Amino acid sequence: MTPDQEREFRRFVTERSGGLLRTAYYLTGDVHSARDLLQAALLGAARNWDRIRDLGAADAYARRSLYRQALNWRRSRSRRPETPVAAVAEHPAGGDHAGDTVLRHGLLAALRTLPPRQRAVVVLRYWEDRPEAEVADLLGIAVGTVRSQASKALAKLRAGFPDLITSEVTP
């Protein structure tokens, strides 16, 4: 990477990382994993920086990389053993007192129940508000697959988290 390209890349990181990080958060479900995922996606973009023409193209590249890394990353993480807890707390907490936390945990818990591809479709369609064709392009799948994955995801959420998708909405 030349010094000029490095300057462009730094500018891109400054301007676009916030949005990418928020998407990564919904894809991974926790702050630290989101940061790791973002860094991995940016590394992919940096490696191909000489082929990227402008910040818009860089954003699309990084976003595509983010989603594809998320699919691979979740598969590799599922093989990692969890940290054992030797002793259980004596006075378990009854629940979170902060309303924000409850809201956040509800949505994240719902997203966690979805397989990686369905989760990516849900985040792209309903968090980023992207049309089906764009979702298909970003994930490298057919538009029909986007539609069916979204349907399956909604059905799963309807069954497991009915409050989440039947709450009152102001038109």
Place this chain on the structure above:
Amino acid sequence: MTDRTLEERALRAEFRRVPMPPDLTVPPDLADAVLGELRPGPRRRGLLIAAAAAATAAAIAVPLALVGGRPDAPAPPAGGLPAVLRFPAFGGGPVTAWVWDLVDAHGTRTSYLLDPRTGTYHRMPYPVVLSPDTRYVAVSDGGHHVGWATRDEILSRGARAVRWLDEHPSLPGFDGFDGTAPRWSPDGTTLMWSRAAAQSGGTSLWVFTLALRDASTGGQRTTVSALYGNPGWDADSAHYLALVTPKQGDPAGLYRVPLDRRTPPVKGAAGTVGGAESYSPSRQYAYLDGSPLGGPHLVLVLPTGTAIPVPTGTDSTRWYDDTTLAQVGLDGVTLTDFHTGVSRVVRPVRRGPVPPGQVSVQTGPSAGLTGAAASLGF
């Protein structure tokens, strides 16, 4: 409007309604970390063509300029601290500052960790707490999460080297850190921190310990215990000490609680609610910084609990040896024998430009330091 459309609208609204966690922030050194990974390692460097070598030289020119040690070098630009700094060198001695912590006007702490190969201090992605043997660091991410890494790993890989410890989904009440920062046991094998977990009718405090004896193979062991108050380590590394206040139902005082909780807590312990840095090398003495409570600074003789007043100062006070405390600042180190009260000052033989703000240190043995790092001891 179809049911499907209504569901989609509800889901979109839910995404908008849910606030992002407050610690979801882009790391300030993200671009550096990515570009650092992009650059080839030493083995491949010989294969670089001339143009690429020139670009690399340009890229490292900035950090080299920053560590040049010119006494009149300008302060770093506002809002950003240099990636690498040189802190004072004292000419050599058995103890050295492994970590310098800079605290700015907003109370933000930035840790600089010594790279023993170069004698320079590197900005850490998170505030770190160094283990007594200097091999590990515990990190606290803006006060919300706790993790650990080996010293060498975090120097080479930055934030990606950190293993985060508090994301276990089965632990109740987990949502960010609200308790004490991580503290190493005096024997350096275990890490403890506390977390407030909300309960109906009040807040409980929890202690987590992580045994790092087999950290080299990635093994971890976590135990969970209930606790009364702000926890610290006992000198034996097998108990923690907790302050109990009257409103919590038990007689007020300092309690000694076994980590394995096989015996009940005992009131009336002699010690301090601190970490490894509180105890002398032999663990026969504990240092109590009285300033937060407005009281005197004391050395406790363990296990009798006899207190010896010691001089106060604005610099960080750390153990030097079993009879000596070191007050460490950028302008010098004051070594005081707390039995006799006799002090001597070690002045730096070299100091680099350090950004303004409060500084504190984390010390450790200088044995094994060579080259430029050898002169850092005092």
